[in-house]
Amino acid sequence: SQTIHQWPATLVQPVGSPLSLECTVEGTSNPNLYWYRQAAGRGLQLLFYSVGIGQISSEVPQNLSASRPQDRQFILSSKKLLLSDSGFYLCAWGLSEETQYFGPGTRLLVL
């Protein structure tokens, strides 16, 4: 069966510090991968999606970037965090254009 992992589960970082969140998927090949952010009281916002190694599409301009160095690995990064980057970050995978399966999420607090 397929599983998706995210780490860390919780992160507290100072403003201006770098960020690296990792997501890995097991039990499938060539999945579509997604990064979402869920801010308090707001819906899920798609940040990036990838259909293959090295292929990244950005949905909104922001202080973040994403990379896919391996088929089942998706990384979310920032060189300098802003207060507004705080939120709940979710990674998801899917094999078709339809159903997406979400990871457990990373709670990021920027102080």
Place this chain on the structure above:
Amino acid sequence: SQKIEQNSEALNIQEGKTATLTCNYTNYSPAYLQWYRQDPGRGPVFLLLIRENEKEKRKERLKVTFDTTLKQSLFHITASQPADSATYLCALGRGSTLGRLYFGRGTQLTVWP
């Protein structure tokens, strides 16, 4: 851009009753619509998908309807239980954009004994 409204932020019902959640959308018609369940501090979990050419879909105590004329989906939980308490999200997909989903903000359902 697509706008999705889940018309109540919170819904409180008594155990055993039917919970009905609403999802309305504007602009283009989606190829399919999905409902997810999200518990506090956790990622959403897929529940049901209904396509634009389907009127109704059922799964155990769950029922979803899709009215493309009204641009609305209704999500029903029959014989609700306290364990059904969670936030329910609707999401729309266009069917041609590699899984690009547009999510609503969700409705927080509380089922009290």
